[in-house]
Amino acid sequence: MKPAKVERMMDGKERDYVQHLFGKHISMGQVRYLRCAHLDVYERDRKGACFVDAVTGKRFFDCFSSAGCFNVGRGNERVKAALEDALARHDMGSHLLLSEHKVRFAERLASLCPGDLDKVVLCASGADACAGAIKLAKGATGRNDVITMNKAYHGHEGFSLSANGKDYYKELFLPLMPGFHVVEFNDLDAVRRVASENTAAVVLEPVQGEGGIHVATKEYMTGLRKLCDELGVMLIFDEVQTGFGRTGTMWAMEHYDVIPDIMFTAKSISGGLYPNGAVVYRAIEPLVSYVEKNPLFHDSHGGGSDLGCIVSQAVLDDIVENRLWENAAAMGARLKEGIQEIASKNRDCVKEVRGLGLMIGIEYVHEFIGALMAECLARQGVWAVYSGNAPQVMRFQVPITIGGHEVDDLLDRIRAAFDAMRWYLVLLMPLARIPFVGALLNNVHLQIWAFNLVRDLEEFVGKIMNRRGGA
Numbered sequence: 165m166k167p168a169k170v171e172r173m174m175d176g177k178e179r180d181y182v183q184h185l186f187g188k189h190i191s192m193g194q195v196r197y198l199r200c201a202h203l204d205v206y207e208r209d210r211k212g213a214c215f216v217d218a219v220t221g222k223r224f225f226d227c228f229s230s231a232g233c234f235n236v237g238r239g240n241e242r243v244k245a246a247l248e249d250a251l252a253r254h255d256m257g258s259h260l261l262l263s264e265h266k267v268r269f270a271e272r273l274a275s276l277c278p279g280d281l282d283k284v285v286l287c288a289s290g291a292d293a294c295a296g297a298i299k300l301a302k303g304a305t306g307r308n309d310v311i312t313m314n315k316a317y318h319g320h321e322g323f324s325l326s327a328n329g330k331d332y333y334k335e336l337f338l339p340l341m342p343g344f345h346v347v348e349f350n351d352l353d354a355v356r357r358v359a360s361e362n363t364a365a366v367v368l369e370p371v372q373g374e375g376g377i378h379v380a381t382k383e384y385m386t387g388l389r390k391l392c393d394e395l396g397v398m399l400i401f402d403e404v405q406t407g408f409g410r411t412g413t414m415w416a417m418e419h420y421d422v423i424p425d426i427m428f429t430a431k432s433i434s435g436g437l438y439p440n441g442a443v444v445y446r447a448i449e450p451l452v453s454y455v456e457k458n459p460l461f462h463d464s465h466g467g468g469s470d471l472g473c474i475v476s477q478a479v480l481d482d483i484v485e486n487r488l489w490e491n492a493a494a495m496g497a498r499l500k501e502g503i504q505e506i507a508s509k510n511r512d513c514v515k516e517v518r519g520l521g522l523m524i525g526i527e528y529v530h531e532f533i534g535a536l537m538a539e540c541l542a543r544q545g546v547w548a549v550y551s552g553n554a555p556q557v558m559r560f561q562v563p564i565t566i567g568g569h570e571v572d573d574l575l576d577r578i579r580a581a582f583d584a585m586r587w588y589l590v591l592l593m594p595l596a597r598i599p600f601v602g603a604l605l606n607n608v609h610l611q612i613w614a615f616n617l618v619r620d621l622e623e624f625v626g627k628i629m630n631r632r633g634g635a
């Protein structure tokens with residue numbers, strides 16, 4: 165393999181220019197959002213659980229992992245080599261033709277799924293796989309309704325957008341797909357009340373990621389399986405974030421001994437190096453006949469490309485040979501214990517610490533603390549964001565290759581971020597008790613404006629000090 169090109173550092177002027185261009189051509193809102201939390205960083209060397217900021221050279225722990233893309237570690241060498249080798253010989257391949265790469269990947273993926281989850285539909289992304297799963301359930305059952313969960317996140321388009329459990333994403337685009345019903349997560353009676361002879365599927369994440377790291381209970385999952393069997397409804401699990409070892413087992417469903425009729429996955433399926441996704445469904449009727457009669461019911465040129473399938477095989481080899489789910493379980497326990505210890509000293513602002521494996525969330529008592537903590541963590545070299553559908557919950561989803569010393573280093577940084585946050589909280593916690601002021605503090609637009617103002621002031625003072633120092 166050729167030695168990797170080292171990406172160059174950037175100076176402050178180049179950073180400002182990239183920000184200017186990003187704002188001009190992509191989104192100034194995004195620049196301001198990141199800048200206010202000191203997260204206007206540029207990923208340079210990406211290795212294992214960390215990356216280095218191209219401007220400051222500072223090392224960051226990647227606790228976001230692009231919402232679960234980097235389970236096998238940033239820039240995994242084995243997966244990179246597989247992609248380079250594939251690129252030397254192939255392109256994406258024609259999506260209509262048979263291909264040994266597609267079939268090898270599908271066979272390997274199915275062999276790692278429990279029970280009779282044996283059949284695969286190749287997809288291009290998580291949202292695409294979500295659409296494939298819902299279409300399969302609707303097409304095979306001939307029913308129209310879909311039950312999804314409050315705060316759920318399944319993607320930003322079509323079926324997946326309709327399946328989301330947060331109005332904010334949906335209200336601008338109404339009407340969406342008909343027949344979607346949102347119910348409370350972990351509430352079996354709520355599903356029972358809505359389910360009917362027209363229900364095609366119940367869709368859920370075993371652990372809600374964007375929803376704020378809510379873990380499904382065993383009784384709920386067992387109850388759902390029984391209810392779906394009784395009503396002929398397809399039970400669908402979204403393992404986009406929870407799959408590939410993240411929660412301490414290969415699939416989160418293994419914690420429950422419950423096998424869905426259909427599951428879909430993406431993200432870490434290809435280690436963050438090439439887009440790929442998949443629906444895996446049980447070899448049962450009416451699913452099998454439906455697909456046999458309609459082999460192109462879900463299709464795209466990028467879904468299950470040869471490149472994606474080759475990369476995904478290397479990812480699966482890496483996970484299985486290194487038994488990475490065991491590391492996620494062990495490191496997850498170590499990290500959670502450390503975070504719980506920190507939380508016990510910050511009871512006034514932390515409501516709960518929860519999670520499975522290396523999918524851990526800290527729920528704060530106010531939404532604004534999520535944004536404040538992101539800023540304090542960034543200063544300590546930790547890239548973490550709050551859950552998209554629950555701003556009061558900070559997520560920790562570091563690559564599952566992380567080692568014990570790194571977990572301890574990360575904990576030191578989280579501890580230091582809490583210590584720094586306490587200074588702000590002395591003022592903000594009493595203010596947050598006043599209802600009107602509390603609402604203002606939780607307003608995202610106001611947060612962005614205020615943090616950017618602080619950042620501008622900091623930079624202004626920094627410039628003056630530099631000038632004085634130079635004079």
Ligand SMILES: Cc1ncc(COP(=O)(O)O)c(C=O)c1O
Nearest residue numbers: 231289290291317318319404405
């Ligand atoms: C649980 C879950 N499902 C689906 C998706 C959509 O995946 P993608 O971004 O690949 O479309 C995401 C993305 O964050 C996700 O977290």
